[in-house]
Amino acid sequence: MTASEIQSNVANMKSEQLPVPDDQLHGWTHFLGLYAGEHVAATEFVIGATFVALGATTQDILIGLLIGNILAILSWTLITAPIAVQTRLSLYTYLHKIAGDSVTNLYNWANVVIFTVISAAMITVSCSAVRLLFGIPAQLMWYPTNGLFVLIVVAVGMIVVLVAMYGFSAVAEFSSICGPWLVVMFSSGALVLFPALSDSVLGRTFLTGFDDFMAIGDASIWTGVNSAGEPGIGLFEVVGFAWAANTLTHFGLIDMAILRYAKHSMYGLCSSAGMLFGHYVAWIAAGIMGAGTAALMKSTIVELDPGDVAYRALGLSGYVIVIVAGWTTANANLYRAGLAAQAIFHQHPRRQVTLIVGVVTVAIACFPFVFSQMLPLLTYAGLLVVPVGGIVFAEHAIFPRLGLTRYWSRYQHERRSQQGIRSALNEGDRAVSIEKLRNVSPAVASWVAGLVFGFGLNALNVMSFFYLFLPTWAFTILLYTLMAKWAGAGADYRTEIARDKKLNEAIKAYQAKQSRQERPLAKDTSTFSRILKAVAWTSLAFTLTIALVVMFRSPNMVSYESNSQMFYTWGFVFTITYFVAAYWALRRGKTRHPQRKLP
Structure with missing residues (x-):
């Protein structure tokens, strides 16, 4: 291929297919704000209350959440960020280069399911605040118990759908300023309700030291007894959930889309803005707000929803925090679901596909069980995509160390397309069978096997489901590496690698020219x-x-x-x-x- 032909091919490529150019990279402050905005959301009300209902102790919460969130930060920094910075590609683009259409389509379907459910949960959370304006009782069953609540869900949900279809860029910009406010409001809500909680436990509204805080926590918030009156989860489970809550984005590598714009892989540490100020502070604050509201309303935390808690802790600002946090999170995830669906049904426009996905999302949002089960939903969602993260990690980080070739599957496909697949009829039926087996995508087989392995461990109750992502990730890496080597990853692809090198040089030259213009x-x-x-x-x-x-x-x-x-x-x-x-x-x-x- 001539230089002019290469330049023509580069010019016709979509921007998403190209590595991020140097002039579009961002500094560390950009990522601090981005992670703070994304990881302080309406889900924190639900998850904070969930730890109370699961019966964690105060000490386990303070120590376990710290350890688990630090492990999550290290996962972004040591796994996701290096791959993103070295390739400058999103996971979707990199996965397509590794495994082609089959795995990419399966992955898009998984994303449609995951982001649709998360969006539905956030719509339900927003409606928990709106329902207070109409005097609708809290929806505590898995199904809706009030017809007017369903109408509110439909009304709020369709606004979310329309914004995701037509005005998402404005909402994304608005979301970027929500992070600092959300951190302040979560902290303020806990501070405002703590004197009332102290009065209900100690008989006085003020604390004399940290021991008072621990005593109040053990007595009325994280009591070590779950909602069924049985001993609750321990330190091991608290650490596991805090680590596993975001496996979708770090071990699952979805945040390659964000971190490919980072100037250095150490910017993965900026996830601490979301994990420490967001998850750690917000989850603890949400537990305090839930327990304080329950004490003031003479109720239990399992009988309250985010709307009750936020209004009692923050007054009218509570309406704002639940509606805004739920709305912005729902919009972002519905937009992602629409993009994933449009990649599957690429013959249809994105807005049309987003509308169909949105209608399904609103229908799911009518059932409150979705937001009340956020903890296992997030964990299982992560388990669904962790094998994909293992496949990409293996190809990027392990293959070069074993003498295997990155992008071998694409190189192999290009070679066969150019040269034609030689007939194996004269070599006997066994040769034909082996060739057919080699044509089975190692990525597809490894992903399916990884899911069977992970969910099989869960069915057998071998270990806490919070940690299932670890053996599943390791199993998929090992299996994919072995299958890829057998299928041809160790072959000589020097010609294809040289051609790719020329293409990458042409891409850099093209991007430099665009930057100057x-x-x-x-x-x-x-x-x-x-x-x-x-x-x-x-x-x-x-x-x-x-x-x-x-x-x-x-x-x-x-x-x-x-x-x-x-x-x-x-x-x-x-x-x-x-x-x-x-x-x-x-x-x-x-x-x-x-x-x-x-x-």
Whole structure:
């Protein structure tokens, strides 16, 4: 192939098929904000309450969640980020280069199922706040018990569907400013409700030391007894869930799509913004808010839904946190589900496919069991895609060390397409059978075998299902490596590798030319935008300050009621102020004038 033909092929390739160019890479602060925004969501209300219902102890929560989330951070940093930075490709593109259409289509179907269910759960969570406005009782059964609740789900759900179809970019931008506010509001909710919880346990609204916190936690939050009155989960299970909750994105490598824009693989450590400030703080805060609400309402945490908890902890801001957090998360995941479905039914437009997926999502959202079972759903979703992560990890990180060739399957397919498959009839039936066996995709076979292995371990109850992803991942890596070597990964592909090298050089040259032709956006440094950002951050600081006043300046229940009412009023005012100022600043930055690049 001539140089001009290679350049023509590169120009006709879709941007998603190309590695991310150097001029589109981001610094570490970008990823801190991104992970904080994505991993502080409405699910934290559900998961925080789940740990209470499962009967973890206070010590296990404080230590186990810390260990598990640190392991998750290391998984992003040591597994996902290096592959993403070295290839600059999304998992979808890299998987297609490794295994072709068959595995990619199966993977897209898995994503449709996973993201549809997660979107449905988030719609249900948002409706748990909306139902309070209409006086609808909490939906605690696996099926809906109120017709008006179903109508609310349909109304809220269809808004989510329409936004995912037509206006997702605006919602994605809006979601980027939600992270700091969500962290502040989760923390504030726990601070506001803790004096009431302390009064119900210790008979006083203030703490004298950390021992008081532990005593309150053991007595009324993480008691070590589950909702059935039996001994609950231990440290091992708490660590496992905190680690396994995001296997979909780190061991499953979906976050290659994000981290391919990182300048360095160590930016995987930026996931700590989501894991430590998001999951660790938010899950603990959600447990405190749930227990505090239960104490004030003379109820139990299993009889409350996120709407009850958020409203009691944050007042009107509670409506906002549940609706916004659920809505933005649902939109993002429904958009992903629509993209995955459109990749399967590529002859249909994305909006049409998203609409069909959205209708199914809304139907599922009518059944509250979806959000109440988020903990096992997230774990099993991760188990479904972990074998794919194992296949990609094996090909990228292990094959070069064993003398096997990356992308061997594509090279083999190209060679057969160019040369034709030689007839094996003159070699006997056994040769034909072996050739047919070799044509079976090792990736498909390994994925299916990995699923059978993982879910088989679960059926046999060999180990805690929180840790099933580890042996499943290792099993798939071993099996795929052996099958790929037998199928031809160890053959000589020097000609194909050389051709790929020329193509990659042509891609870099093309991207460098494009970069020189484009004009980068000038940074928005206007005084007014700076004022807007200052107003936004000051609003968050004032919100947290008032919450601290409620926590540490309420010597009795009379002053606590007064202080908490002050927080409910001003917390809502500062919430509105924050979103107006932050979103206004964001829009000004988006409409800034481009700056011409010097020659």
